[in-house]
Amino acid sequence: MSDEIKVDLELDLKGLLCPLPMVKVSQNISKVEVGEVIRAVATDPGAMADIPAWAKSTGNEVLQAEKVDGEFVFLVKRVK
Amino acid sequence: MPEEETRQKSLAMVVMSGDMDKLFGAFIIATGAAAMGMEVTMFFTFWGLRAIKKNVSTGKTLFGKMLGMMYGGDITKANPSKFSFGGMGRWMFGKMMGNHNVSKLIELRDLAVTLGVNMYGCQMSMDVMEIPQETFIEGVKEPVGVGFFIMKAQDADIQLFI
Numbered sequence: 001m002s003d004e005i006k007v008d009l010e011l012d013l014k015g016l017l018c019p020l021p022m023v024k025v026s027q028n029i030s031k032v033e034v035g036e037v038i039r040a041v042a043t044d045p046g047a048m049a050d051i052p053a054w055a056k057s058t059g060n061e062v063l064q065a066e067k068v069d070g071e072f073v074f075l076v077k078r079v080k
Numbered sequence: 081m082p083e084e085e086t087r088q089k090s091l092a093m094v095v096m097s098g099d100m101d102k103l104f105g106a107f108i109i110a111t112g113a114a115a116m117g118m119e120v121t122m123f124f125t126f127w128g129l130r131a132i133k134k135n136v137s138t139g140k141t142l143f144g145k146m147l148g149m150m151y152g153g154d155i156t157k158a159n160p161s162k163f164s165f166g167g168m169g170r171w172m173f174g175k176m177m178g179n180h181n182v183s184k185l186i187e188l189r190d191l192a193v194t195l196g197v198n199m200y201g202c203q204m205s206m207d208v209m210e211i212p213q214e215t216f217i218e219g220v221k222e223p224v225g226v227g228f229f230i231m232k233a234q235d236a237d238i239q240l241f242i
Contacts, residue, residue, distance in 0.1 A: 015181050016181070017182050019108050019111050019112040020183060022115050022116075023111055023112070023115040023191065023195070026115035026117075027115070027195075050112075057089075057117060058116060
């Protein structure tokens with residue numbers, strides 16, 4: 001459950017469209033330490049594919065990507 | 081292999097088009113690739129040069145000045161490749177994109193600069209079209225030629241021509 005994961009930074013990506021949700025996550029990942037977690041909320045359905053792809057390419061980890069009440073909620077852990 | 085793990089991937093792109101829709105594609109790909117940790121090279125040539133130009137007049141000779149008048153301004157003057165209708169298409173697409181909250185083309189370009197995308201003007205087309213380096217926006221690197229682009233493209237994981 002997401003409640004058990006400690007979130008270190010909240011990101012509001014609502015209303016943003018491609019490529020901005022992914023760009024914002026990438027710009028903010030350096031604001032948390034390795035091992036810390038960003039919680040990002042987007043409304044662009046494309047982010048469901050893009051943010052996991054970004055994580056795969058950059059060596060970070062998506063702990064959660066799910067649709068909640070029409071929004072897309074991501075938990076992204078900084079791995080490196 | 082350790083080399084495989086540490087090597088930064090790269091993308092090399094020629095931007096020949098000055099069309100609004102194609103420039104959207106170019107800058108979305110460039111900013112996306114930069115966000116994904118890639119080194120990005122954009123090589124602007126011919127109609128693409130206006131995308132990195134400030135809104136200033138250009139041209140030394142009569143033809144150069146005529147070109148500067150007919151194809152002047154900056155990236156905000158880019159028309160769509162279809163449904164241009166003398167500027168109407170640009171206005172309509174601008175409205176539609178605004179309604180869907182898509183970033184403006186100029187914002188995407190400036191984001192690309194912020195993300196460290198390497199932008200170069202093609203020296204030869206700058207000479208032919210009489211568009212000098214000082215008319216380019218901040219962040220555009222000194223002009224290069226095809227040899228430089230090929231060197232970058234040879235080493236790149238993705239090569240695009242837009």
